[in-house]
Amino acid sequence: MQNKIENAVKEVGKMVFGKEKQIRLALCCLFAGGHLLLEDKPGMGKTTLSQALARVMGLEFSRIQFTSDLLPADILGVTIYDQNQAKFSFHPGPVFSNLILADEINRTTPKTQSALLEAMEEGQVSVDGETRKLPQPFFVIATQNPTSFAGTYPLPESQLDRFLMRLKIGYPDPEAERELLQSTEHRVSLDELKQCLTSDDMKVLHEKIGNVHATDSLLDYVQRLIAYTRQGDKFSFGLSPRGAISLIRSAKTWAMMDDRSHVLPEDVQMVLPAVTDHRLRAVSDSSGRHGEEHSQRLLSEVDIVSD
Amino acid sequence: MNIFNLTKGKPKEFTRSSYLVPRTSLAWILCSLVAVILPHVVRMPIWLVLVCALCIIGRVLIFQGRMSYPGPIVKTILVVLILWLMVAQYGRDVFATESTVAILIVAISLKLLEMHKKSDVIMVIYLCYFTVIAEFIWSQSIPIAVYILFCILLISAALMSLSQTEEYQNPFRTLKLSALILLQSIPLMLALFILFPRIAPLWSVPLQSSTARTGLSDSMSPGDIGNLIGSDELAFRVKFNGENPRPAELYWRAITLDSFNGREWSRGFNIEPQFLGAGARDDRAWFQDIEFQGDILDYNIIMEPTDNNWVYSLKIPQVLDERMIMRRDFQVDSIRNISQRFSYDMRSYMNNRLDASLNQRELRQWRRIPSGSNEQSFEFAVNLREESGSDQAYIQNVLAYFRSENFFYTLQPALLGANPVDEFLFNTREGFCEHYASSFTFLMRAVGIPARVVTGYQGGEYNPYDDTLAVRQYDAHAWSEVWLQDQGWVRVDPTAAVAPDRIERGSQFVFQLEDVFLQDAGLSLLRFRNSLFLNDLRYRLEMIDYSWNRFVLNYDQGMQFAFFSSLFKEVTREKIIVTALGFIFFSIAIMVFFVLRKPSRKELHPATDLYLGYCDGLAKQGFVRARGETPFAYFDRLRNLKPAWSKQMCDITDKYIELVYKRPGQLNHPDDVKEFKNKIHQFHMLLY
Numbered sequence: 003m004q005n006k007i008e009n010a011v012k013e014v015g016k017m018v019f020g021k022e023k024q025i026r027l028a029l030c031c032l033f034a035g036g037h038l039l040l041e042d043k044p045g046m047g048k049t050t051l052s053q054a055l056a057r058v059m060g061l062e063f064s065r066i067q068f069t070s071d072l073l074p075a076d077i078l079g080v081t082i083y084d085q086n087q088a089k090f091s092f093h094p095g096p097v098f099s100n101l102i103l104a105d106e107i108n109r110t111t112p113k114t115q116s117a118l119l120e121a122m123e124e125g126q127v128s129v130d131g132e133t134r135k136l137p138q139p140f141f142v143i144a145t146q147n148p149t150s151f152a153g154t155y156p157l158p159e160s161q162l163d164r165f166l167m168r169l170k171i172g173y174p175d176p177e178a179e180r181e182l183l184q185s186t187e188h189r190v191s192l193d194e195l196k197q198c199l200t201s202d203d204m205k206v207l208h209e210k211i212g213n214v215h216a217t218d219s220l221l222d223y224v225q226r227l228i229a230y231t232r233q234g235d236k237f238s239f240g241l242s243p244r245g246a247i248s249l250i251r252s253a254k255t256w257a258m259m260d261d262r263s264h265v266l267p268e269d270v271q272m273v274l275p276a277v278t279d280h281r282l283r284a285v286s287d288s289s290g291r292h293g294e295e296h297s298q299r300l301l302s303e304v305d306i307v308s309d
Numbered sequence: 310m311n312i313f314n315l316t317k318g319k320p321k322e323f324t325r326s327s328y329l330v331p332r333t334s335l336a337w338i339l340c341s342l343v344a345v346i347l348p349h350v351v352r353m354p355i356w357l358v359l360v361c362a363l364c365i366i367g368r369v370l371i372f373q374g375r376m377s378y379p380g381p382i383v384k385t386i387l388v389v390l391i392l393w394l395m396v397a398q399y400g401r402d403v404f405a406t407e408s409t410v411a412i413l414i415v416a417i418s419l420k421l422l423e424m425h426k427k428s429d430v431i432m433v434i435y436l437c438y439f440t441v442i443a444e445f446i447w448s449q450s451i452p453i454a455v456y457i458l459f460c461i462l463l464i465s466a467a468l469m470s471l472s473q474t475e476e477y478q479n480p481f482r483t484l485k486l487s488a489l490i491l492l493q494s495i496p497l498m499l500a501l502f503i504l505f506p507r508i509a510p511l512w513s514v515p516l517q518s519s520t521a522r523t524g525l526s527d528s529m530s531p532g533d534i535g536n537l538i539g540s541d542e543l544a545f546r547v548k549f550n551g552e553n554p555r556p557a558e559l560y561w562r563a564i565t566l567d568s569f570n571g572r573e574w575s576r577g578f579n580i581e582p583q584f585l586g587a588g589a590r591d592d593r594a595w596f597q598d599i600e601f602q603g604d605i606l607d608y609n610i611i612m613e614p615t616d617n618n619w620v621y622s623l624k625i626p627q628v629l630d631e632r633m634i635m636r637r638d639f640q641v642d643s644i645r646n647i648s649q650r651f652s653y654d655m656r657s658y659m660n661n662r663l664d665a666s667l668n669q670r671e672l673r674q675w676r677r678i679p680s681g682s683n684e685q686s687f688e689f690a691v692n693l694r695e696e697s698g699s700d701q702a703y704i705q706n707v708l709a710y711f712r713s714e715n716f717f718y719t720l721q722p723a724l725l726g727a728n729p730v731d732e733f734l735f736n737t738r739e740g741f742c743e744h745y746a747s748s749f750t751f752l753m754r755a756v757g758i759p760a761r762v763v764t765g766y767q768g769g770e771y772n773p774y775d776d777t778l779a780v781r782q783y784d785a786h787a788w789s790e791v792w793l794q795d796q797g798w799v800r801v802d803p804t805a806a807v808a809p810d811r812i813e814r815g816s817q818f819v820f821q822l823e824d825v826f827l828q829d830a831g832l833s834l835l836r837f838r839n840s841l842f843l844n845d846l847r848y849r850l851e852m853i854d855y856s857w858n859r860f861v862l863n864y865d866q867g868m869q870f871a872f873f874s875s876l877f878k879e880v881t882r883e884k885i886i887v888t889a890l891g892f893i894f895f896s897i898a899i900m901v902f903f904v905l906r907k908p909s910r911k912e913l914h915p916a917t918d919l920y921l922g923y924c925d926g927l928a929k930q931g932f933v934r935a936r937g938e939t940p941f942a943y944f945d946r947l948r949n950l951k952p953a954w955s956k957q958m959c960d961i962t963d964k965y966i967e968l969v970y971k972r973p974g975q976l977n978h979p980d981d982v983k984e985f986k987n988k989i990h991q992f993h994m995l996l997y
Contacts, residue, residue, distance in 0.1 A: 217969060217970050217971070217972065218914065219914050219917060219969040219970060220969075220970055264970050264971045264972075265970065266939070266941070266966065266970050267939040267940070267970070268939050268941065268942070271937070271939065300937075301937045302935065302936065302937045303936060303937065304936065304937060305936040305937070306936070306937060306938065306939055306940070307917050307920060307921060307924075307940070307969075308913055308917060308921055
């Protein structure tokens with residue numbers, strides 16, 4: 003199983019150069035059953051990464067390009083009168099697939115955003131008063147441009163909270179960049195990527211995550227982290243319980259990916275920025291547009307072994 | 310529907326039984342009530358016990374819903390009936406302690422039937438606390454103290470369970486909590502015991518049954534002392550300062566008997582008024598006349614209550630205690646009747662001359678014998694005196710007569726009639742010490758030698774563990790004192806002539822084979838004197854009992870002052886009170902501190918504690934662990950800085966991660982932690 007994970011990382015790496023950590027975190031997020039928010043400037047490889055992820059995980063994939071005139075029905079599907087059969091029939095929208103790439107989610111109106119977000123949280127959608135289950139597993143990888151860019155509707159905190167992780171891909175380092183430049187001509191196409199994981203593998207992974215345990219001392223550390231965000235005047239609001247659960251779940255998944263059955267503080271520290279950055283807002287940043295990396299503060303200020 | 314009708318039309322039952330005693334609470338209350346009543350049962354009439362039992366059963370039925378609370382009419386009838394029965398039972402003694410406590414108990418039991426409100430329950434619990442302490446009026450022994458502590462544990466559990474929420478109703482948890490609280494209160498209890506000002510009781514408690522006590526009485530007729538031999542009850546315990554005297558010297562004087570009516574000796578006359586103030590006694594001429602000589606013997610006596618006022622002493626004591634006076638006949642009396650255990654210090658001189666200069670007129674009182682009785686003995690005495698020539702020789706001859714003729718020293722002498730001295734000397738010739746003392750004294754008086762009988766105890770048993778001497782009722786004894794020219798009063802023990810073993814080895818040795826010995830003692834450990842183990846056990850138990858009596862029950866103002874004088878130069882009552890209050894405030898302050906204190910840092914994993922020590926050690930070397938540095942990252946950083954320590958640090962870090970993060974829960978083996986401790990210890994050795 004560990005090989006399969008490594009293969010997946012390698013395969014995705016063929017498409018996204020020099021971003022192993024981000025790839026692993028993205029996989030970690032999907033293994034943990036959470037939704038992923040990729041935030042970066044245009045052209046950083048967000049879409050490529052998500053497509054590659056879908057490919058290696060062998061998931062049914064559909065892409066929705068969010069624009070300012072997108073309507074909820076465009077995502078969820080519509081009921082149309084079928085003249086041949088003389089009745090209304092439901093035409094499922096792109097949301098009915100295992101993995102959805104919601105490209106540039108912050109370019110659409112809040113109304114449409116919430117249509118997707120309901121699906122993310124509940125795993126079901128309601129169309130015309132009828133509730134329809136979404137296929138399982140159901141993942142959303144959303145990409146967005148930094149909120150300071152023109153033509154964006156920033157996601158409210160309540161909706162950001164629903165993403166397990168927010169990743170920034172960042173510029174590639176010079177070596178990766180060189181490699182990228184060299185390979186422009188004979189670049190591996192998406193279709194050439196091998197599927198590394200099956201849905202059965204996913205079940206096994208989930209089971210393994212369930213077997214990872216966190217000791218009291220580790221939970222103490224996690225609680226100290228959470229308490230740090232809630233106390234004092236550094237943050238306008240602290241981590242929600244959902245955020246806390248996300249943190250420990252991600253840490254467990256990370257430990258599982260490292261083939262361990264116990265969580266180490268390193269695991270927590272590794273996933274912490276991705277899990278908490280989008281959930282926290284510094285007091286100084288009242289609009290929430292800066293998106294600073296608060297987690298660094300947590301990592302350096304909170305003691306690991308004791309108060 | 311009118312909404313106001315809802316409140317108006319509330320059914321009556323709901324308002325009445327609005328408070329339901331929690332299940333655990335009721336169980337504890339009933340348990341503690343039974344425990345509280347139990348020791349009092351022996352003093353309660355049987356019907357009262359039945360009433361209490363019925364009340365408890367009734368309360369259970371009410372709880373189960375099989376019975377409803379009794380109405381006001383039933384309750385009134387019950388109370389009146391019980392009060393009437395009480396008056397009928399106790400009569401005029403209805404206000405004595407036994408009956409008041411019985412009334413209290415039955416009142417608590419009846420209260421059970423009307424526990425409607427929480428305050429009722431709390432009242433029952435507080436009354437239980439009160440009643441359980443009442444037991445101390447009758448007994449203050451260690452077993453009772455332990456039992457009462459147990460009762461308090463139960464009552465506290467009941468009180469606590471009353472304020473516990475539903476999910477904490479495990480009764481044993483409550484008991485544990487109660488025990489914990491009691492344990493915590495021990496320091497405060499000790500402090501209050503030691504520091505609290507000791508005040509003499511403001512009122513005395515009248516006990517209805519001044520139970521007939523076993524012991525000496527102020528008169529002596531044949532058979533009286535023999536009756537005591539069946540009892541193993543403790544008379545008193547002595548602790549000598551310095552060396553213990555020989556058994557043959559241990560004549561514990563209690564009562565001097567001067568008057569003889571032919572059969573019975575009694576304290577017939579008093580030469581001086583009995584109660585003289587303590588200050589007045591030194592002025593008396595006869596008191597000045599006592600010549601104290603010989604070795605000084607200091608000792609402390611704790612005597613069991615006698616309900617009389619004589620106290621025990623060796624030879625002629627110098628009375629040092631303000632609470633005692635010495636009478637003209639050298640009997641020492643306490644000013645108050647001794648109705649509680651009484652501890653006092655005595656100083657005796659092993660040699661002294663008493664009343665050496667008495668004139669004949671004064672001596673006349675100790676020569677009186679009733680005329681017309683014991684004539685045969687009188688004649689015998691006069692003849693023997695003529696043969697002897699001197700008083701001393703006469704005494705020796707009488708003792709020789711006891712020794713040479715066939716006299717028996719026995720517990721079961723034949724009964725004597727109207728002229729007991731005659732019958733004893735010439736017919737039965739078997740008797741106990743009082744027979745010998747009585748007839749010897751008679752023979753002395755018959756020829757005009759002043760003589761009298763002294764009763765008390767002889768001997769005793771040394772406890773090898775605390776070196777105290779226990780004197781029991783079976784050590785009771787009687788002997789004579791005769792007045793000789795120039796020598797004053799001299800002790801003569803005719804029993805010693807007949808049965809020297811009695812004096813040298815004690816009555817238990819002489820009589821252990823006789824049926825009468827210890828016949829009243831029941832299953833006493835004293836019966837098993839021949840079993841080494843049981844005898845040893847008995848000695849140990851007696852030692853504990855002695856310490857309890859001496860240091861706990863007899864802890865009084867004197868001992869308190871002695872305790873404080875080891876703290877201060879000058880002890881005053883104010884200082885004691887200030888110290889006591891200071892201590893109480895101090896303990897309250899500690900409690901307040903613990904209650905108000907912020908919750909301390911969470912209890913750490915033992916390994917984490919050790920690991921922090923390891924980090925401290927490294928920090929002193931200049932390698933401070935950053936707050937957010939994981940153990941492995943820390944090691945990784947130091948590995949490059951200090952390669953020499955790399956191996957140990959690697960070991961420690963690995964072990965720490967294994968102990969703290971690898972194993973679920975706290976399932977660490979203590980040995981692992983110990984091993985980890987050793988590793989860190991070794992690393993510290995390396996550092997310095």
